[in-house]
Amino acid sequence: MTIKYYKYKNASDYGIKSKVAKKPKKPKNLIINKFTLIKASITVGVTLKEYKDFQKEVLEWKVSNILTFIDSNNLFTIKHVSSLEQSEKNVVGYFIGMVFAQIHMQQKYNIRYLLHLKRDDIEVINAPGKSNSPDFWGLNHKSGESYLVEAKGSTVCNSKLATKPIKDALCQLKSVNQINYTYQGIVTSYSKMNSNLKKLIVATHPDRDKKIIQHIIDPEESASTTFNVNGDKIIFDYYNCLFDLIYNESFFVKKIKKIKFNVVYLAAFDCLVGLEDNIYEVILRYKDEVFRVLAEEDIYEIFTAEINNTLDNLEGRIIDIQNSNKFSVGIDGVIVLENDQNEIQEIRNINQKSI
Numbered sequence: 162m163t164i165k166y167y168k169y170k171n172a173s174d175y176g177i178k179s180k181v182a183k184k185p186k187k188p189k190n191l192i193i194n195k196f197t198l199i200k201a202s203i204t205v206g207v208t209l210k211e212y213k214d215f216q217k218e219v220l221e222w223k224v225s226n227i228l229t230f231i232d233s234n235n236l237f238t239i240k241h242v243s244s245l246e247q248s249e250k251n252v253v254g255y256f257i258g259m260v261f262a263q264i265h266m267q268q269k270y271n272i273r274y275l276l277h278l279k280r281d282d283i284e285v286i287n288a289p290g291k292s293n294s295p296d297f298w299g300l301n302h303k304s305g306e307s308y309l310v311e312a313k314g315s316t317v318c319n320s321k322l323a324t325k326p327i328k329d330a331l332c333q334l335k336s337v338n339q340i341n342y343t344y345q346g347i348v349t350s351y352s353k354m355n356s357n358l359k360k361l362i363v364a365t366h367p368d369r370d371k372k373i374i375q376h377i378i379d380p381e382e383s384a385s386t387t388f389n390v391n392g393d394k395i396i397f398d399y400y401n402c403l404f405d406l407i408y409n410e411s412f413f414v415k416k417i418k419k420i421k422f423n424v425v426y427l428a429a430f431d432c433l434v435g436l437e438d439n440i441y442e443v444i445l446r447y448k449d450e451v452f453r454v455l456a457e458e459d460i461y462e463i464f465t466a467e468i469n470n471t472l473d474n475l476e477g478r479i480i481d482i483q484n485s486n487k488f489s490v491g492i493d494g495v496i497v498l499e500n501d502q503n504e505i506q507e508i509r510n511i512n513q514k515s516i
Contacts, residue, residue: 163190164237166265166375175378177327191375195233196489196497197264199432202227202256204495205263206277207402215402217410221429226253227260228430230316231373239367242316250316254366257373258314259296261365265375270308272299273472273493276395284389287338295333295360298340298390300351302469307342307351308359309334315366322364322376330362331380339387346393346462393461396468397447400436403495404444407435414438415498418482420475422496437479437494439471 165188169175202223207215230253232238242250266272275297285294295311311330315322337360339352351358362378410425415433424435436444447464476492483490488498 162194162237163192164261164373164375165189166191166377169376169378172327172331172378172380175327175376176321177324177331188374191265191268192483193237193264194486194489195228196432196487196499198227198231198233198237198260199224199430199434200489200491200495200497201260201263201267203434203497204399204403204491204493205259205275207399215406217406220406221427223256224427224430226256231257237373238371239316239318239373240371245316254315254317256314257316258312258363258365261314261373261375262297262310262312262363265363265377266297266299266308266310266361267491267493270299270306271301271303271492272308273302273469273491274396274399275299275310276390276392278388278390280395282391282394286387286389287385293333294337294386294388295330298342298388300342300344300392302473305357306359307340307357308361309337309340310360311362313362313364315364318367318369318371320368322366327362327364327378330364330378334360334362334380336384337386337388338384341387341389342392343390344392345466346458391461393458393465396465397461399493400440400444400468403436404441404448407441408445415496417488417490417496417498418478420478420482422490424496424498426500431500432497433500434497435495437471437475437496439475440468440494443467443471 167186167188203220230239230241232240242253245253263275266275276299278294278296278298295309297310298307299310300307311333313322313326313330339350340358341348341350360380362380364376365373368374407423407425412423412425415422415424421438422435423438423441424433426433447460472494475494479490479492488496490496
């Protein structure tokens with residue numbers, strides 16, 4: 162299945178600050194299935210430090226939040242929001258915006274990890290007064306291009322998102338001029354001057370037929386604020402919480418086109434979620450006692466180097482198997498797939514015998 166999205170050169174092209182009526186854009190398609198939706202709802206925002214102790218109940222709440230209001234069996238339409246009062250609709254709209262921005266940036270811009278900028282260990286420099294920063298920043302490791310992303314979402318059925326949230330997004334993106342990104346101990350500056358920083362508004366909402374659509378807007382340029390981001394630490398946090406979920410459950414191995422994934426069963430949604438086996442093994446190794454004698458920063462640098470080298474070798478094979486109605490696998494090595502009842506029963510039998 163697919164959802165439609167529309168691209169705009171700038172805010173005026175979208176219709177903001179323009180008195181001239183704009184011709185309708187020709188939509189493009191984003192390939193998506195139920196498992197893509199579940200995967201993105203799990204991974205979006207996990208680079209926040211608050212997810213360090215990521216409990217299964219929290220994961221299930223995140224997945225339930227999106228599946229309760231998005232009908233993945235009916236062309237990805239909005240549902241049940243008429244039963245909510247306005248503040249509840251705002252919360253649902255916010256999460257829809259975040260989840261679908263995650264899907265879009267990974268699929269269309271090859272961003273492995275959208276790093277959340279609202280972490281207290283990210284240093285903000287030259288902020289004019291109270292800084293209202295965008296949600297995410299992500300790096301395409303192959304092209305070297307990076308993207309500041311402000312995700313906006315709504316439950317209101319219309320042909321476009323309302324003007325106010327788009328104007329708010331413009332201000333949030335405009336406030337940031339540069340990202341200083343530490344990766345494998347080396348700091349690289351991303352800015353328009355260096356031709357390696359772009360900005361996007363990713364707005365998601367239902368159209369008048371209740372079908373989810375997106376608007377991708379490239380806004381105007383920026384002010385003076387700089388963010389210092391330790392990518393080594395954030396990427397470690399990204400995988401660490403997912404690893405803990407799998408490690409603490411009864412996991413088993415699934416093979417898809419000779420790629421091994423360590424997966425666990427989510428009974429609440431009758432599906433499997435997991436990590437590519439080599440990534441899992443890297444994390445397991447760094448959990449070992451022997452690495453605790455290393456300085457924390459050294460662990461992060463070595464860890465991210467191994468993870469990204471693994472993904473570099475896997476990315477082509479992962480992309481080859483992405484289009485399926487039975488699973489969704491990201492270029493970050495995270496997978497969600499349909500449940501095999503026979504396989505689950507075998508696992509249960511093994512677990513019962515071991516008790």
